[in-house]
Amino acid sequence: MNNKPQASIIIPVFNEEAGIENTINRLLSVSSNYEWEIIAVNDSSTDNSRAILNRFHQIRILDHSTNRGYGAALKTGIKAASSDIIVMFDADGQHNPSDIPSLLDKINCADMVSGWRSKDSANDWIRKPGKYILKKVADILVENKIPDLNCGLRAIKRELILNMLDLLPDGFSFSTTSIIAFYKLGYNVAYVPITTDPRIGQSTVKQVKHGPQVIMLIIRLITLFSPLRIFLNVASGLFLVGIIYQVEEIARRGWHIVNGALLLVIAALLVFLFGLIADQISELRLGLIRGQIQKQKNKSE
Incomplete structure:
Protein backbone atom coordinates (compact mmCIF):
# COMPACT_ATOMS: atom_id res chain seq x y z
CA MET A 1 0.00 0.00 0.00
CA ASN A 2 1.39 3.43 -0.99
CA ASN A 3 0.86 5.99 1.78
CA LYS A 4 2.92 8.72 0.15
CA PRO A 5 1.25 12.14 -0.01
CA GLN A 6 0.50 13.58 -3.46
CA ALA A 7 2.89 16.44 -2.80
CA SER A 8 5.16 17.83 -0.10
CA ILE A 9 4.70 21.59 0.32
CA ILE A 10 7.98 23.12 1.57
CA ILE A 11 7.74 26.52 3.28
CA PRO A 12 11.01 28.25 4.27
CA VAL A 13 10.32 30.46 7.30
CA PHE A 14 12.58 33.22 8.60
CA ASN A 15 11.03 36.02 10.66
CA GLU A 16 7.64 35.77 8.95
CA GLU A 17 5.43 36.34 12.00
CA ALA A 18 3.30 38.84 10.10
CA GLY A 19 2.24 36.46 7.35
CA ILE A 20 2.92 32.86 8.29
CA GLU A 21 -0.36 32.22 10.13
CA ASN A 22 -2.40 33.46 7.17
CA THR A 23 -0.24 31.41 4.79
CA ILE A 24 -0.69 28.17 6.75
CA ASN A 25 -4.44 28.70 7.19
CA ARG A 26 -4.92 29.26 3.45
CA LEU A 27 -2.85 26.19 2.66
CA LEU A 28 -4.81 24.02 5.08
CA SER A 29 -8.14 25.19 3.67
CA VAL A 30 -7.09 24.03 0.18
CA SER A 31 -5.15 20.93 1.25
CA SER A 32 -8.23 19.47 2.96
CA ASN A 33 -9.34 18.40 -0.52
CA TYR A 34 -5.99 16.77 -1.33
CA GLU A 35 -3.39 14.49 0.21
CA TRP A 36 -0.62 17.00 0.79
CA GLU A 37 2.17 17.08 3.33
CA ILE A 38 3.02 20.58 4.61
CA ILE A 39 6.56 21.09 5.91
CA ALA A 40 7.59 24.40 7.47
CA VAL A 41 11.34 24.86 7.89
CA ASN A 42 12.08 27.42 10.58
CA ASP A 43 15.42 28.98 9.62
CA SER A 44 16.28 30.08 13.17
CA SER A 45 13.69 32.89 13.28
CA THR A 46 14.21 35.50 15.97
CA ASP A 47 10.58 36.67 16.08
CA ASN A 48 7.39 34.77 16.95
CA SER A 49 7.34 32.66 13.77
CA ARG A 50 8.19 29.41 15.61
CA ALA A 51 5.52 30.02 18.26
CA ILE A 52 2.91 30.61 15.53
CA LEU A 53 3.92 27.40 13.73
CA ASN A 54 3.42 25.47 16.98
CA ARG A 55 -0.31 26.22 16.79
CA PHE A 56 -0.68 23.97 13.74
CA HIS A 57 -0.58 20.27 14.57
CA GLN A 58 -1.43 19.39 10.95
CA ILE A 59 2.01 20.36 9.64
CA ARG A 60 5.57 19.14 10.10
CA ILE A 61 8.02 21.65 11.56
CA LEU A 62 11.76 21.39 11.05
CA ASP A 63 14.28 23.71 12.71
CA HIS A 64 17.70 25.13 11.90
CA SER A 65 19.82 25.96 14.93
CA THR A 66 21.37 28.89 13.00
CA ASN A 67 20.14 31.05 10.15
CA ARG A 68 21.42 29.23 7.06
CA GLY A 69 19.42 30.86 4.27
CA TYR A 70 16.39 30.43 2.02
CA GLY A 71 18.02 27.76 -0.13
CA ALA A 72 19.28 25.80 2.87
CA ALA A 73 15.74 25.73 4.32
CA LEU A 74 14.40 24.36 1.04
CA LYS A 75 17.14 21.71 0.98
CA THR A 76 16.23 20.59 4.51
CA GLY A 77 12.56 20.31 3.52
CA ILE A 78 13.34 18.46 0.28
CA LYS A 79 15.50 15.89 2.09
CA ALA A 80 12.78 15.30 4.71
CA ALA A 81 9.85 15.17 2.28
CA SER A 82 7.77 11.99 1.96
CA SER A 83 6.30 12.69 -1.49
CA ASP A 84 7.86 12.23 -4.91
CA ILE A 85 6.70 15.75 -5.78
CA ILE A 86 8.04 18.88 -4.08
CA VAL A 87 6.18 22.20 -4.09
CA MET A 88 8.13 25.33 -3.12
CA PHE A 89 5.85 27.83 -1.39
CA ASP A 90 6.80 31.16 0.20
CA ALA A 91 5.73 32.06 3.74
CA ASP A 92 4.90 35.72 3.10
CA GLY A 93 1.38 35.36 1.70
CA GLN A 94 2.26 36.18 -1.92
CA HIS A 95 1.22 32.82 -3.33
CA ASN A 96 -2.30 31.48 -3.71
CA PRO A 97 -2.61 27.83 -2.58
CA SER A 98 -5.36 27.29 -5.16
CA ASP A 99 -2.64 27.54 -7.85
CA ILE A 100 -0.91 24.39 -6.56
CA PRO A 101 -3.31 21.89 -8.22
CA SER A 102 -2.61 23.54 -11.60
CA LEU A 103 1.11 22.98 -11.08
CA LEU A 104 0.56 19.37 -10.02
CA ASP A 105 -1.64 18.70 -13.06
CA LYS A 106 1.31 19.57 -15.32
CA ILE A 107 4.07 17.81 -13.39
CA ASN A 108 3.23 14.46 -15.02
CA CYS A 109 4.48 15.78 -18.36
CA ALA A 110 7.33 17.94 -17.04
CA ASP A 111 10.23 17.76 -14.57
CA MET A 112 9.64 21.19 -13.08
CA VAL A 113 6.53 23.37 -13.25
CA SER A 114 7.00 27.00 -12.28
CA GLY A 115 4.54 29.77 -11.69
CA TRP A 116 4.53 32.45 -14.39
CA ARG A 117 3.57 35.71 -12.70
CA SER A 118 1.19 37.95 -14.62
CA LYS A 119 1.64 41.69 -15.07
CA ASP A 120 -1.02 42.20 -12.40
CA SER A 121 1.13 40.43 -9.81
CA ALA A 122 2.66 42.38 -6.96
CA ASN A 123 6.26 43.31 -7.72
CA ASP A 124 9.01 45.12 -5.86
CA TRP A 125 10.02 47.94 -8.23
CA ILE A 126 13.44 48.42 -6.64
CA ARG A 127 14.48 44.91 -7.72
CA LYS A 128 13.24 45.21 -11.30
CA PRO A 129 16.52 46.44 -12.88
CA GLY A 130 18.53 43.64 -11.28
CA LYS A 131 15.95 41.02 -12.22
CA TYR A 132 15.85 42.29 -15.80
CA ILE A 133 19.63 42.00 -16.20
CA LEU A 134 19.65 38.62 -14.48
CA LYS A 135 16.93 37.31 -16.79
CA LYS A 136 18.82 38.43 -19.89
CA VAL A 137 21.94 36.63 -18.67
CA ALA A 138 19.92 33.50 -17.86
CA ASP A 139 18.28 33.53 -21.33
CA ILE A 140 21.75 33.58 -22.90
CA LEU A 141 23.01 30.79 -20.62
CA VAL A 142 20.15 28.40 -21.43
CA GLU A 143 19.76 29.61 -25.03
CA ASN A 144 16.05 29.99 -24.45
CA LYS A 145 13.60 32.57 -23.14
CA ILE A 146 12.65 31.88 -19.53
CA PRO A 147 9.16 33.34 -18.85
CA ASP A 148 9.70 33.67 -15.07
CA LEU A 149 13.20 33.13 -13.69
CA ASN A 150 12.73 33.41 -9.94
CA CYS A 151 9.12 32.67 -9.05
CA GLY A 152 9.02 31.04 -5.61
CA LEU A 153 6.04 28.82 -6.43
CA ARG A 154 7.16 25.62 -8.16
CA ALA A 155 6.44 21.91 -8.38
CA ILE A 156 9.50 19.70 -8.87
CA LYS A 157 10.16 15.98 -9.13
CA ARG A 158 12.01 15.15 -5.92
CA GLU A 159 14.39 12.56 -7.37
CA LEU A 160 15.79 15.15 -9.79
CA ILE A 161 16.27 18.07 -7.38
CA LEU A 162 17.60 15.75 -4.67
CA ASN A 163 20.60 14.79 -6.79
CA MET A 164 21.61 18.37 -7.53
CA LEU A 165 21.32 19.92 -4.04
CA ASP A 166 25.11 20.17 -3.69
CA LEU A 167 25.15 22.29 -6.84
CA LEU A 168 22.55 24.74 -5.54
CA PRO A 169 23.24 27.68 -3.18
CA ASP A 170 21.97 28.08 0.37
CA GLY A 171 20.88 31.67 -0.18
CA PHE A 172 18.17 33.59 -1.99
CA SER A 173 19.47 32.52 -5.43
CA PHE A 174 18.29 28.91 -5.00
CA SER A 175 15.25 29.54 -7.24
CA THR A 176 17.24 31.14 -10.05
CA THR A 177 20.07 28.61 -10.00
CA SER A 178 17.76 25.60 -9.84
CA ILE A 179 15.71 26.56 -12.89
CA ILE A 180 18.87 27.22 -14.93
CA ALA A 181 20.27 23.87 -13.77
CA PHE A 182 17.15 22.09 -15.00
CA TYR A 183 17.51 23.72 -18.42
CA LYS A 184 21.25 23.00 -18.63
CA LEU A 185 20.72 19.36 -17.64
CA GLY A 186 18.14 18.96 -20.39
CA PRO A 193 0.14 31.48 -15.19
CA ILE A 194 -0.39 32.79 -11.65
CA THR A 195 -1.07 36.13 -9.94
CA THR A 196 0.74 36.95 -6.70
CA ASP A 197 -0.42 39.22 -3.89
CA PRO A 198 1.67 41.83 -2.03
CA ARG A 199 3.80 40.19 0.62
CA ILE A 200 2.74 40.44 4.26
CA GLY A 201 5.42 41.95 6.49
CA GLN A 202 8.92 43.14 5.71
CA SER A 203 11.17 41.33 3.27
CA THR A 204 14.20 39.61 4.84
CA VAL A 205 16.25 40.47 1.72
CA LYS A 206 18.15 43.70 2.44
CA GLN A 207 17.67 46.11 -0.45
CA VAL A 208 21.11 47.72 0.03
CA LYS A 209 22.73 44.34 -0.51
CA HIS A 210 20.49 43.36 -3.41
CA GLY A 211 22.59 44.98 -6.17
CA PRO A 212 25.92 43.36 -5.19
CA GLN A 213 24.12 40.04 -4.63
CA VAL A 214 22.69 40.14 -8.16
CA ILE A 215 26.13 40.91 -9.63
CA MET A 216 27.72 38.04 -7.70
CA LEU A 217 24.88 35.73 -8.73
CA ILE A 218 25.41 36.57 -12.42
CA ILE A 219 29.13 35.83 -12.11
CA ARG A 220 28.42 32.61 -10.22
CA LEU A 221 25.87 31.39 -12.76
CA ILE A 222 28.21 32.05 -15.68
CA THR A 223 31.18 30.33 -14.05
CA LEU A 224 29.00 27.44 -12.88
CA PHE A 225 27.18 26.66 -16.11
CA SER A 226 29.07 28.36 -18.97
CA PRO A 227 32.51 29.45 -17.72
CA LEU A 228 33.99 29.60 -21.22
CA ARG A 229 31.66 32.48 -22.06
CA ILE A 230 33.23 34.81 -19.50
CA PHE A 231 36.80 33.53 -19.95
CA LEU A 232 36.55 33.81 -23.72
CA ASN A 233 35.32 37.40 -23.54
CA VAL A 234 38.11 38.40 -21.15
CA ALA A 235 40.70 36.60 -23.28
CA SER A 236 39.41 38.27 -26.45
CA GLY A 237 39.58 41.68 -24.79
CA LEU A 238 43.16 41.17 -23.61
CA PHE A 239 44.21 39.83 -27.01
CA LEU A 240 42.60 42.74 -28.86
CA VAL A 241 44.20 45.36 -26.59
CA GLY A 242 47.57 43.64 -26.99
CA ILE A 243 47.33 43.60 -30.79
CA ILE A 244 46.21 47.25 -30.96
CA TYR A 245 49.05 48.26 -28.65
CA GLN A 246 51.58 46.38 -30.81
CA VAL A 247 50.25 47.86 -34.08
CA GLU A 248 50.35 51.41 -32.67
CA GLU A 249 53.95 51.00 -31.52
CA ILE A 250 54.99 49.63 -34.94
CA ALA A 251 53.31 52.59 -36.65
CA ARG A 252 55.14 55.05 -34.38
CA ARG A 253 58.60 53.46 -34.06
CA GLY A 254 58.84 50.79 -36.71
CA TRP A 255 58.96 47.03 -36.31
CA HIS A 256 59.82 45.72 -32.83
CA ILE A 257 58.23 43.51 -30.19
CA VAL A 258 56.57 45.49 -27.41
CA ASN A 259 56.92 43.73 -24.05
CA GLY A 260 53.60 45.06 -22.77
CA ALA A 261 51.74 43.87 -25.87
CA LEU A 262 53.41 40.46 -25.65
CA LEU A 263 52.40 40.12 -22.01
CA LEU A 264 48.79 40.97 -22.91
CA VAL A 265 48.71 38.32 -25.65
CA ILE A 266 50.24 35.71 -23.32
CA ALA A 267 47.71 36.66 -20.60
CA ALA A 268 44.92 36.26 -23.16
CA LEU A 269 46.17 32.77 -24.03
CA LEU A 270 46.39 31.77 -20.36
CA VAL A 271 42.89 33.07 -19.60
CA PHE A 272 41.54 31.15 -22.59
CA LEU A 273 43.24 27.93 -21.44
CA PHE A 274 41.88 28.40 -17.91
CA GLY A 275 38.45 28.88 -19.48
CA LEU A 276 38.75 25.59 -21.35
CA ILE A 277 39.69 23.78 -18.13
CA ALA A 278 36.84 25.42 -16.18
CA ASP A 279 34.41 24.53 -18.96
CA GLN A 280 35.50 20.88 -18.84
CA ILE A 281 35.13 20.81 -15.04
CA SER A 282 31.64 22.30 -15.38
CA GLU A 283 30.64 19.67 -17.95
CA LEU A 284 32.08 16.86 -15.81
CA ARG A 285 30.13 18.06 -12.78
CA LEU A 286 26.88 18.30 -14.72
CA GLY A 287 27.60 14.89 -16.22
CA LEU A 288 28.02 13.37 -12.75
CA ILE A 289 24.66 14.80 -11.72
CA ARG A 290 23.03 13.32 -14.85
CA GLY A 291 24.60 9.97 -14.02
CA GLN A 292 23.37 10.04 -10.43
CA ILE A 293 19.84 10.87 -11.54
CA GLN A 294 19.86 8.13 -14.18
CA LYS A 295 21.12 5.61 -11.64
CA GLN A 296 18.32 6.63 -9.26
CA LYS A 297 15.77 6.19 -12.07
CA ASN A 298 17.10 2.73 -12.89
CA LYS A 299 16.79 1.68 -9.24
CA SER A 300 13.21 2.94 -9.00
CA GLU A 301 12.27 0.99 -12.14
Whole structure:
Protein backbone atom coordinates (compact mmCIF):
# COMPACT_ATOMS: atom_id res chain seq x y z
CA MET A 1 0.00 0.00 0.00
CA ASN A 2 1.39 3.43 -0.99
CA ASN A 3 0.86 5.99 1.78
CA LYS A 4 2.92 8.72 0.15
CA PRO A 5 1.25 12.14 -0.01
CA GLN A 6 0.50 13.58 -3.46
CA ALA A 7 2.89 16.44 -2.80
CA SER A 8 5.16 17.83 -0.10
CA ILE A 9 4.70 21.59 0.32
CA ILE A 10 7.98 23.12 1.57
CA ILE A 11 7.74 26.52 3.28
CA PRO A 12 11.01 28.25 4.27
CA VAL A 13 10.32 30.46 7.30
CA PHE A 14 12.58 33.22 8.60
CA ASN A 15 11.03 36.02 10.66
CA GLU A 16 7.64 35.77 8.95
CA GLU A 17 5.43 36.34 12.00
CA ALA A 18 3.30 38.84 10.10
CA GLY A 19 2.24 36.46 7.35
CA ILE A 20 2.92 32.86 8.29
CA GLU A 21 -0.36 32.22 10.13
CA ASN A 22 -2.40 33.46 7.17
CA THR A 23 -0.24 31.41 4.79
CA ILE A 24 -0.69 28.17 6.75
CA ASN A 25 -4.44 28.70 7.19
CA ARG A 26 -4.92 29.26 3.45
CA LEU A 27 -2.85 26.19 2.66
CA LEU A 28 -4.81 24.02 5.08
CA SER A 29 -8.14 25.19 3.67
CA VAL A 30 -7.09 24.03 0.18
CA SER A 31 -5.15 20.93 1.25
CA SER A 32 -8.23 19.47 2.96
CA ASN A 33 -9.34 18.40 -0.52
CA TYR A 34 -5.99 16.77 -1.33
CA GLU A 35 -3.39 14.49 0.21
CA TRP A 36 -0.62 17.00 0.79
CA GLU A 37 2.17 17.08 3.33
CA ILE A 38 3.02 20.58 4.61
CA ILE A 39 6.56 21.09 5.91
CA ALA A 40 7.59 24.40 7.47
CA VAL A 41 11.34 24.86 7.89
CA ASN A 42 12.08 27.42 10.58
CA ASP A 43 15.42 28.98 9.62
CA SER A 44 16.28 30.08 13.17
CA SER A 45 13.69 32.89 13.28
CA THR A 46 14.21 35.50 15.97
CA ASP A 47 10.58 36.67 16.08
CA ASN A 48 7.39 34.77 16.95
CA SER A 49 7.34 32.66 13.77
CA ARG A 50 8.19 29.41 15.61
CA ALA A 51 5.52 30.02 18.26
CA ILE A 52 2.91 30.61 15.53
CA LEU A 53 3.92 27.40 13.73
CA ASN A 54 3.42 25.47 16.98
CA ARG A 55 -0.31 26.22 16.79
CA PHE A 56 -0.68 23.97 13.74
CA HIS A 57 -0.58 20.27 14.57
CA GLN A 58 -1.43 19.39 10.95
CA ILE A 59 2.01 20.36 9.64
CA ARG A 60 5.57 19.14 10.10
CA ILE A 61 8.02 21.65 11.56
CA LEU A 62 11.76 21.39 11.05
CA ASP A 63 14.28 23.71 12.71
CA HIS A 64 17.70 25.13 11.90
CA SER A 65 19.82 25.96 14.93
CA THR A 66 21.37 28.89 13.00
CA ASN A 67 20.14 31.05 10.15
CA ARG A 68 21.42 29.23 7.06
CA GLY A 69 19.42 30.86 4.27
CA TYR A 70 16.39 30.43 2.02
CA GLY A 71 18.02 27.76 -0.13
CA ALA A 72 19.28 25.80 2.87
CA ALA A 73 15.74 25.73 4.32
CA LEU A 74 14.40 24.36 1.04
CA LYS A 75 17.14 21.71 0.98
CA THR A 76 16.23 20.59 4.51
CA GLY A 77 12.56 20.31 3.52
CA ILE A 78 13.34 18.46 0.28
CA LYS A 79 15.50 15.89 2.09
CA ALA A 80 12.78 15.30 4.71
CA ALA A 81 9.85 15.17 2.28
CA SER A 82 7.77 11.99 1.96
CA SER A 83 6.30 12.69 -1.49
CA ASP A 84 7.86 12.23 -4.91
CA ILE A 85 6.70 15.75 -5.78
CA ILE A 86 8.04 18.88 -4.08
CA VAL A 87 6.18 22.20 -4.09
CA MET A 88 8.13 25.33 -3.12
CA PHE A 89 5.85 27.83 -1.39
CA ASP A 90 6.80 31.16 0.20
CA ALA A 91 5.73 32.06 3.74
CA ASP A 92 4.90 35.72 3.10
CA GLY A 93 1.38 35.36 1.70
CA GLN A 94 2.26 36.18 -1.92
CA HIS A 95 1.22 32.82 -3.33
CA ASN A 96 -2.30 31.48 -3.71
CA PRO A 97 -2.61 27.83 -2.58
CA SER A 98 -5.36 27.29 -5.16
CA ASP A 99 -2.64 27.54 -7.85
CA ILE A 100 -0.91 24.39 -6.56
CA PRO A 101 -3.31 21.89 -8.22
CA SER A 102 -2.61 23.54 -11.60
CA LEU A 103 1.11 22.98 -11.08
CA LEU A 104 0.56 19.37 -10.02
CA ASP A 105 -1.64 18.70 -13.06
CA LYS A 106 1.31 19.57 -15.32
CA ILE A 107 4.07 17.81 -13.39
CA ASN A 108 3.23 14.46 -15.02
CA CYS A 109 4.48 15.78 -18.36
CA ALA A 110 7.33 17.94 -17.04
CA ASP A 111 10.23 17.76 -14.57
CA MET A 112 9.64 21.19 -13.08
CA VAL A 113 6.53 23.37 -13.25
CA SER A 114 7.00 27.00 -12.28
CA GLY A 115 4.54 29.77 -11.69
CA TRP A 116 4.53 32.45 -14.39
CA ARG A 117 3.57 35.71 -12.70
CA SER A 118 1.19 37.95 -14.62
CA LYS A 119 1.64 41.69 -15.07
CA ASP A 120 -1.02 42.20 -12.40
CA SER A 121 1.13 40.43 -9.81
CA ALA A 122 2.66 42.38 -6.96
CA ASN A 123 6.26 43.31 -7.72
CA ASP A 124 9.01 45.12 -5.86
CA TRP A 125 10.02 47.94 -8.23
CA ILE A 126 13.44 48.42 -6.64
CA ARG A 127 14.48 44.91 -7.72
CA LYS A 128 13.24 45.21 -11.30
CA PRO A 129 16.52 46.44 -12.88
CA GLY A 130 18.53 43.64 -11.28
CA LYS A 131 15.95 41.02 -12.22
CA TYR A 132 15.85 42.29 -15.80
CA ILE A 133 19.63 42.00 -16.20
CA LEU A 134 19.65 38.62 -14.48
CA LYS A 135 16.93 37.31 -16.79
CA LYS A 136 18.82 38.43 -19.89
CA VAL A 137 21.94 36.63 -18.67
CA ALA A 138 19.92 33.50 -17.86
CA ASP A 139 18.28 33.53 -21.33
CA ILE A 140 21.75 33.58 -22.90
CA LEU A 141 23.01 30.79 -20.62
CA VAL A 142 20.15 28.40 -21.43
CA GLU A 143 19.76 29.61 -25.03
CA ASN A 144 16.05 29.99 -24.45
CA LYS A 145 13.60 32.57 -23.14
CA ILE A 146 12.65 31.88 -19.53
CA PRO A 147 9.16 33.34 -18.85
CA ASP A 148 9.70 33.67 -15.07
CA LEU A 149 13.20 33.13 -13.69
CA ASN A 150 12.73 33.41 -9.94
CA CYS A 151 9.12 32.67 -9.05
CA GLY A 152 9.02 31.04 -5.61
CA LEU A 153 6.04 28.82 -6.43
CA ARG A 154 7.16 25.62 -8.16
CA ALA A 155 6.44 21.91 -8.38
CA ILE A 156 9.50 19.70 -8.87
CA LYS A 157 10.16 15.98 -9.13
CA ARG A 158 12.01 15.15 -5.92
CA GLU A 159 14.39 12.56 -7.37
CA LEU A 160 15.79 15.15 -9.79
CA ILE A 161 16.27 18.07 -7.38
CA LEU A 162 17.60 15.75 -4.67
CA ASN A 163 20.60 14.79 -6.79
CA MET A 164 21.61 18.37 -7.53
CA LEU A 165 21.32 19.92 -4.04
CA ASP A 166 25.11 20.17 -3.69
CA LEU A 167 25.15 22.29 -6.84
CA LEU A 168 22.55 24.74 -5.54
CA PRO A 169 23.24 27.68 -3.18
CA ASP A 170 21.97 28.08 0.37
CA GLY A 171 20.88 31.67 -0.18
CA PHE A 172 18.17 33.59 -1.99
CA SER A 173 19.47 32.52 -5.43
CA PHE A 174 18.29 28.91 -5.00
CA SER A 175 15.25 29.54 -7.24
CA THR A 176 17.24 31.14 -10.05
CA THR A 177 20.07 28.61 -10.00
CA SER A 178 17.76 25.60 -9.84
CA ILE A 179 15.71 26.56 -12.89
CA ILE A 180 18.87 27.22 -14.93
CA ALA A 181 20.27 23.87 -13.77
CA PHE A 182 17.15 22.09 -15.00
CA TYR A 183 17.51 23.72 -18.42
CA LYS A 184 21.25 23.00 -18.63
CA LEU A 185 20.72 19.36 -17.64
CA GLY A 186 18.14 18.96 -20.39
CA TYR A 187 15.03 18.58 -18.24
CA ASN A 188 11.57 19.75 -19.23
CA VAL A 189 10.42 22.96 -17.54
CA ALA A 190 6.77 24.00 -17.89
CA TYR A 191 4.90 27.08 -16.68
CA VAL A 192 1.49 27.90 -15.23
CA PRO A 193 0.14 31.48 -15.19
CA ILE A 194 -0.39 32.79 -11.65
CA THR A 195 -1.07 36.13 -9.94
CA THR A 196 0.74 36.95 -6.70
CA ASP A 197 -0.42 39.22 -3.89
CA PRO A 198 1.67 41.83 -2.03
CA ARG A 199 3.80 40.19 0.62
CA ILE A 200 2.74 40.44 4.26
CA GLY A 201 5.42 41.95 6.49
CA GLN A 202 8.92 43.14 5.71
CA SER A 203 11.17 41.33 3.27
CA THR A 204 14.20 39.61 4.84
CA VAL A 205 16.25 40.47 1.72
CA LYS A 206 18.15 43.70 2.44
CA GLN A 207 17.67 46.11 -0.45
CA VAL A 208 21.11 47.72 0.03
CA LYS A 209 22.73 44.34 -0.51
CA HIS A 210 20.49 43.36 -3.41
CA GLY A 211 22.59 44.98 -6.17
CA PRO A 212 25.92 43.36 -5.19
CA GLN A 213 24.12 40.04 -4.63
CA VAL A 214 22.69 40.14 -8.16
CA ILE A 215 26.13 40.91 -9.63
CA MET A 216 27.72 38.04 -7.70
CA LEU A 217 24.88 35.73 -8.73
CA ILE A 218 25.41 36.57 -12.42
CA ILE A 219 29.13 35.83 -12.11
CA ARG A 220 28.42 32.61 -10.22
CA LEU A 221 25.87 31.39 -12.76
CA ILE A 222 28.21 32.05 -15.68
CA THR A 223 31.18 30.33 -14.05
CA LEU A 224 29.00 27.44 -12.88
CA PHE A 225 27.18 26.66 -16.11
CA SER A 226 29.07 28.36 -18.97
CA PRO A 227 32.51 29.45 -17.72
CA LEU A 228 33.99 29.60 -21.22
CA ARG A 229 31.66 32.48 -22.06
CA ILE A 230 33.23 34.81 -19.50
CA PHE A 231 36.80 33.53 -19.95
CA LEU A 232 36.55 33.81 -23.72
CA ASN A 233 35.32 37.40 -23.54
CA VAL A 234 38.11 38.40 -21.15
CA ALA A 235 40.70 36.60 -23.28
CA SER A 236 39.41 38.27 -26.45
CA GLY A 237 39.58 41.68 -24.79
CA LEU A 238 43.16 41.17 -23.61
CA PHE A 239 44.21 39.83 -27.01
CA LEU A 240 42.60 42.74 -28.86
CA VAL A 241 44.20 45.36 -26.59
CA GLY A 242 47.57 43.64 -26.99
CA ILE A 243 47.33 43.60 -30.79
CA ILE A 244 46.21 47.25 -30.96
CA TYR A 245 49.05 48.26 -28.65
CA GLN A 246 51.58 46.38 -30.81
CA VAL A 247 50.25 47.86 -34.08
CA GLU A 248 50.35 51.41 -32.67
CA GLU A 249 53.95 51.00 -31.52
CA ILE A 250 54.99 49.63 -34.94
CA ALA A 251 53.31 52.59 -36.65
CA ARG A 252 55.14 55.05 -34.38
CA ARG A 253 58.60 53.46 -34.06
CA GLY A 254 58.84 50.79 -36.71
CA TRP A 255 58.96 47.03 -36.31
CA HIS A 256 59.82 45.72 -32.83
CA ILE A 257 58.23 43.51 -30.19
CA VAL A 258 56.57 45.49 -27.41
CA ASN A 259 56.92 43.73 -24.05
CA GLY A 260 53.60 45.06 -22.77
CA ALA A 261 51.74 43.87 -25.87
CA LEU A 262 53.41 40.46 -25.65
CA LEU A 263 52.40 40.12 -22.01
CA LEU A 264 48.79 40.97 -22.91
CA VAL A 265 48.71 38.32 -25.65
CA ILE A 266 50.24 35.71 -23.32
CA ALA A 267 47.71 36.66 -20.60
CA ALA A 268 44.92 36.26 -23.16
CA LEU A 269 46.17 32.77 -24.03
CA LEU A 270 46.39 31.77 -20.36
CA VAL A 271 42.89 33.07 -19.60
CA PHE A 272 41.54 31.15 -22.59
CA LEU A 273 43.24 27.93 -21.44
CA PHE A 274 41.88 28.40 -17.91
CA GLY A 275 38.45 28.88 -19.48
CA LEU A 276 38.75 25.59 -21.35
CA ILE A 277 39.69 23.78 -18.13
CA ALA A 278 36.84 25.42 -16.18
CA ASP A 279 34.41 24.53 -18.96
CA GLN A 280 35.50 20.88 -18.84
CA ILE A 281 35.13 20.81 -15.04
CA SER A 282 31.64 22.30 -15.38
CA GLU A 283 30.64 19.67 -17.95
CA LEU A 284 32.08 16.86 -15.81
CA ARG A 285 30.13 18.06 -12.78
CA LEU A 286 26.88 18.30 -14.72
CA GLY A 287 27.60 14.89 -16.22
CA LEU A 288 28.02 13.37 -12.75
CA ILE A 289 24.66 14.80 -11.72
CA ARG A 290 23.03 13.32 -14.85
CA GLY A 291 24.60 9.97 -14.02
CA GLN A 292 23.37 10.04 -10.43
CA ILE A 293 19.84 10.87 -11.54
CA GLN A 294 19.86 8.13 -14.18
CA LYS A 295 21.12 5.61 -11.64
CA GLN A 296 18.32 6.63 -9.26
CA LYS A 297 15.77 6.19 -12.07
CA ASN A 298 17.10 2.73 -12.89
CA LYS A 299 16.79 1.68 -9.24
CA SER A 300 13.21 2.94 -9.00
CA GLU A 301 12.27 0.99 -12.14
